[in-house]
Amino acid sequence: MLHEKRKTFPPLKEPIAILVDPTLKPFYHGVASGDPLHDRVIIWTRVTPEDSLPTIDVDWEVSTDQNFTSIKTKGKVTTSPARDYTVKVDVTGLSSDQTYYYRFKALGTTSMAGRTKTSPIDMKDSLKFAVVSCSNWEFGYFNAYARIAEKELDAVLHLGDYIYEYGTGKYGDTTIGRINMPLHEIISLQDYRTRHSQYRLDEGLRQVSLMHPFIAIWDDHEVANDTYAEGAQNHQPEEGDFNERKQAAKQAYYEWIPIREGEKHYRTFSYGKLADIIMLDERLAGRTKQAEGKTTLNYGTWTELCWVVSNATGF
Numbered sequence: 001m002l003h004e005k006r007k008t009f010p011p012l013k014e015p016i017a018i019l020v021d022p023t024l025k026p027f028y029h030g031v032a033s034g035d036p037l038h039d040r041v042i043i044w045t046r047v048t049p050e051d052s053l054p055t056i057d058v059d060w061e062v063s064t065d066q067n068f069t070s071i072k073t074k075g076k077v078t079t080s081p082a083r084d085y086t087v088k089v090d091v092t093g094l095s096s097d098q099t100y101y102y103r104f105k106a107l108g109t110t111s112m113a114g115r116t117k118t119s120p121i122d123m124k125d126s127l128k129f130a131v132v133s134c135s136n137w138e139f140g141y142f143n144a145y146a147r148i149a150e151k152e153l154d155a156v157l158h159l160g161d162y163i164y165e166y167g168t169g170k171y172g173d174t175t176i177g178r179i180n181m182p183l184h185e186i187i188s189l190q191d192y193r194t195r196h197s198q199y200r201l202d203e204g205l206r207q208v209s210l211m212h213p214f215i216a217i218w219d220d221h222e223v224a225n226d227t228y229a230e231g232a233q234n235h236q237p238e239e240g241d242f243n244e245r246k247q248a249a250k251q252a253y254y255e256w257i258p259i260r261e262g263e264k265h266y267r268t269f270s271y272g273k274l275a276d277i278i279m280l281d282e283r284l285a286g287r288t289k290q291a292e293g294k295t296t297l298n299y300g301t302w303t304e305l306c307w308v309v310s311n312a313t314g315f
Helices: 002-008 015-019 143-147 189-199 203-212 240-258
Strands: 031-034 039-044 056-063 071-079 088-092 099-106 113-118 130-132 157-160 214-217 266-273 275-279 303-307
Touching: 015 189, 031 099, 031 203, 039 056, 039 099, 039 113, 039 303, 056 088, 071 088, 088 240, 113 203, 130 143, 143 203, 189 240, 214 275
Parallel strands: 031 214, 130 157, 157 214
Antiparallel strands: 031 039, 039 088, 056 071, 056 099, 099 113, 266 275, 275 303
16 A cells, blocks of 8 residues: 555655655654743644655644653644644643643654743743844854754744845855855745755754753744835846735745734734743835845844833842
8 A cells, every 4th residue: 555655646746855854754844832922832843754745643742741641732633745744832731930842743754852941930030041143054063053952941032034035156155065055036825935944954953942941933034134114225127026026935834834823914922921922023014115225234133022121130
């Protein structure tokens, strides 16, 4: 039966296949979590089949211990090429300020176990976050992510430029052999999916995603340099309709990032009585075309994280 199934569906061909660690099959991209609330969190993975299967059934489990002897909740979902074989579950019914472990099962294999944490309701003495942005594959390995994975944190705040859209050699240093996939500037949905897929194969990103929940916001390079609501500096007429490019970039972002999806990207995360974190979309929804000049001072997404501190003592 298995032999007949493989004859029915053609092999799945992806340019990133040369980068994968075969020991992680079919969960080459690891696992991730994000958007933690008091009683829920997003868990994520990507299942990469050998063949172009129309659907894949995926089981998931969340436990209070890393050996999964105390299962808090579990379920089953289905993924397909329509979501680029990514899996995203909004796990509900959790307790506040609690560390959980999660994993996925598909195609007869169990993924690595990820660790995540819900946000607190009650007062805490302190909070610990890592703040990151601007990860460019061709500028080098994401070693900072690996160091962050070693820390005890409440969450990782990613302020955008999770990927860069440029073609190879346009913005970076390729002498160490880190070459963008695809080689050209990404424009189509498949282009953006491939670039996201490549980034998630970096060992540092895989490790930090395994250990901590992310609270993420996009900046411009998730679409194109100096993106604003109606266009971008790095989008030319010959590259097609900008709105189509933007929608392709947004779809890939939502597929590959553990984030809740919505018409607007604005979100608030309450960390008890100590702090609220407000993530603002200051690109695709909230920015007009930038002024042109010889020098552009772009402070990027560092202005896109707004802290509202309810109790400054102990923060």
